[in-house]
Structure formats: structure tokens, C-alpha cells
Amino acid sequence: MADPRAPFYSDTGEPSPTLGSLTALLGAVAVDRLSTAFGGRRVYVPANLGAGHPLAVVAGLEAAQQLAANFAGSTLTLPITPGRRRQILDLDAAGWTRAAIASKVRLTERRVYQILADAALDAQADAAKAAQPSLF
Incomplete structure (x- = not known):
């Protein structure tokens, strides 16, 4: 069975989400907010994050938790819009x-x-x- 996270990873196994793959996961509004705040920069995604975490503040708690569910412990370079x-x-x-x-x-x-x-x-x-x- 194929890994459902495959679109988010490069051939080297490094986390490499695209705008399209993140939009499918989090929704357009959350991705636009994340890209505006963090696009082009490396961001660490913790396994557990609360409502006060910068990712949750920017994208909303539900979107941030979805991001953590897929990329916990990873450092991502978020795409620029x-x-x-x-x-x-x-x-x-x-x-x-x-x-x-x-x-x-x-x-x-x-x-x-x-x-x-x-x-x-x-x-x-x-x-x-x-x-x-x-x-x-």
C-alpha cells in the first residue's frame, strides 16, 4: 500500500510539501496564512502544539494539528505563494x-x-x- 504522505516528500525522503499538497491537506485559507507568515522559511513542526503555538495562531488550531499529524518532528520549508x-x-x-x-x-x-x-x-x-x- 502506498504511503498517503508520499506527495509531501522528495525522492530523498525529506519533507517537501508543495502548495497543492498542503492545500489538499489543510485547506486554501490555512495554507495562504501559513505561506504569508512563514513561506520560504524553515519551520519546525512539533508533535504536540497548543492554541498558542505560532502555527496554530496563524493557520488555526485544527489546521496546525493536521500539519503536526503529518509532519511531527520535521523541519519544513513552507512554500511561498x-x-x-x-x-x-x-x-x-x-x-x-x-x-x-x-x-x-x-x-x-x-x-x-x-x-x-x-x-x-x-x-x-x-x-x-x-x-x-x-x-x-
Whole structure:
């Protein structure tokens, strides 16, 4: 029988939930709240958490307990939402420093640099696709 948690783990066995798999487990509202508060950051999920735990405060106690039931004792890197990525790109375009962006969106400067570098690579790939003539 297949492990029902399989969509949450990488080939190496490390916890690696995607937005889609977390949404199926916790619901869209809880995932949006978690991603806004913790997206792109590593978060430890204890086996037992109460109503005052940061995960429960942000996502709600029921969603946090569901997260703990599936990832107890794990450290997860929670996915970042597309809206948050867009916010980082917009702040960068407006001339904000990396440190100011990191503070505003509650990420590390390193993660902001990574997101901006990924966006630059995506833009280069899109430009290359657009420049390539169609064969048909």
C-alpha cells in the first residue's frame, strides 16, 4: 500500500510539501496564512502544539494539528505563494533594497536574493523563447 504522505516528500525522503499538497491537506485559507507568515522559511513542526503555538495562531488550531499529524518532528520549508513572489518583484522594481524587502515580507535577505535570481532566469528563458522563430 502506498504511503498517503508520499506527495509531501522528495525522492530523498525529506519533507517537501508543495502548495497543492498542503492545500489538499489543510485547506486554501490555512495554507495562504501559513505561506504569508512563514513561506520560504524553515519551520519546525512539533508533535504536540497548543492554541498558542505560532502555527496554530496563524493557520488555526485544527489546521496546525493536521500539519503536526503529518509532519511531527520535521523541519519544513513552507512554500511561498505566487502573490508573495509578485510582491517581492514589485518592491524590487520600485527600488527597495534587499534588506528592506526582506524585512517587509519577513524573509531572509538570502531568500530575497534567490527569488530575484530565479525571476531573472525565468525572464531570460522567456526572452529566449520569444526570440526563437517558429518552425511551423
